[in-house]
Amino acid sequence: MRVPLLDLHEQLRPLRDELLAALTEVLDSTCYIMGPKVEALERELAAYCQAGGAVGVASGTDALLAALMALRIGPGDLVLTTPYTFVATVGCILRLGARPVFADIDPVTFNLDPALAGEVLARSEHRGRIKALLPVHLFGQCADLAPIMALAEEHGLPVVEDAAQAIGAVYPWPEAGGQVRWRRAGSVGTAGCFSFFPSKNLGGIGDGGMITVADAALRERMRIIRVHGGEPKYHHPLLGGNFRLDPIQAAALLVKLPHLPAWHRARRRNAARYQELFAAAGLPEAGAVVLPQAVYAPQAKDDEQLDHHIYNQYVIRARRRDELKAHLLHHGIGCEIYYPIPMHQQGCVAHPDWQGAGFPEAERAARETLALPIYPELTFEMQAQVVEAIADFYQK
Ligand SMILES: Cc1ncc(COP(=O)(O)O)c(C=O)c1O
Missing domain, CATH: 3.40.640.10 (Type I PLP-dependent aspartate aminotransferase-like (Major domain))
Structure with missing residues (x-):
């Protein structure tokens, strides 16, 4: 599939x-x-x-x-x-x-x-x-x-x-x-x-x-x-x-x-499912991936329904990211890098002041991040397939 x-x-x-x-x-x-x-x-x-x-x-x-x-x-x-x-x-x-x-950016968010x-x-x-x-x-x-x-x-x-x-x-x-x-x-x-x-x-x-x-x-x-x-x-x-x-x-x-509140909820549900699937596969513990964190959630039980994170993108950090991306695409799983080049290194932005100044967390994020499917209609089976393909990659 x-x-x-x-x-x-x-x-x-x-x-x-x-x-x-x-x-x-x-x-x-x-x-x-x-x-x-x-x-x-x-x-x-x-x-x-x-x-x-x-x-x-x-x-x-x-x-x-x-x-x-x-x-x-x-x-x-x-x-x-x-x-x-x-x-x-x-x-x-x-x-x-x-x-x-x-x-520079906060490495968690x-x-x-x-x-x-x-x-x-x-x-x-x-x-x-x-x-x-x-x-x-x-x-x-x-x-x-x-x-x-x-x-x-x-x-x-x-x-x-x-x-x-x-x-x-x-x-x-x-x-x-x-x-x-x-x-x-x-x-x-x-x-x-x-x-x-x-x-x-x-x-x-x-x-x-x-x-x-x-x-x-x-x-x-x-x-x-x-x-x-x-x-x-x-x-x-x-x-x-x-x-x-x-x-x-x-x-x-x-x-x-x-329909937006229901779509947000479905995306949050999908993020929670990834959390469980990745944990079951032992991937975060093995240091293969780092999952996104909703840092504001939840402060209290009543707050669980709030949109602390709307997961427009579900972005993980991955070891050997570029190889993983090629592996997933080869197996029919969509993924994308947001963003491969930070702004201070873009041709249209570059300025002598920034050369060598460096923003190490932005540069590390550009090397490590990979967005996985998270859209509301994604099924549990599809998510299981995504995580299985990632687990296969790290077992090789
Ligand atoms: C962070 C951010 N800023 C600005 C924009 C620009 O929006 P638009 O594509 O509607 O011009 C986007 C769109 O992708 C975005 O992700």
Whole structure:
């Protein structure tokens, strides 16, 4: 049996008729730019993400770009982020003429290490030049937002959460009296940026994105920037772009959004099954693999149903990773490396300052990580086959 990394047919089958009806509605309305579907999705997504409001945009990349533009990031500015992410995070900084500065990642979560971020912020050459913090909630688990927000407050900086992979993931926000309030990705920072790329937990039938933002004035700026910076029409006080969300995508996403909690649950169930299957095969104990950890889960029995990790990707560390990947692909098991080259070593990013500086944990992650199938409709038998194939590889 083949086990694909992702099988969208399985998700499509039960939703097909409803999706066709929603798409037909848009077609027949002849409202093809913005309109009620986009507005409805903005409302529903803002409510789901516990955010004050949301702005629909054309992709996760445009969400990041428009958010940084609204925050007036420009030439000469520095933005502090992680070197271990998808290129869009860093590409948007560079496209504005700004430059990324990196702090290394936490080896357990693969997310920006707040202590190292603090050290970078404290460096004299960065004083006054770092204009925003851009943590990424990689693979579906929030970066450690409380210390990141504390740094932002100390230095007077906005925080843009790259939540492209983490829609609905919760973070244990510390409240007075030692209490915890679970806050969803994109509701903590100044803005949250989401992607509806089809492989995301909430995926469209093409590109799409959203910015969550509580501040009404900033939200308005983002809305203006989304349509060429035009307000009123054909007057352009701001430089913007065509960052509009397509109503066809909004219509499809409105059909899918009510299913998101169940899909998150299924992904968490699949992660728990992997945990059992890998343990039964003795692979973590043998040092062959390191399994992903949901570091915020669970704080109490009542919290078990919360989406501490939404497992957009199930990423293990593996000994002899490249050979294992070839072995799995040879046996019909989908897997992928997210990401093989950290940002500071990418051709489009490389800067003399970073040569030799090194971010050892990001570089080690790039050498060791491998994403396995985790999509909601994956069966127990398929997961057993994945683990069996991995066990076979290490027995050879
Ligand atoms: C961490 C991260 N940031 C940004 C993006 C960009 O999103 P999009 O592909 O919708 O432009 C992605 C998408 O893969 C991502 O994973």
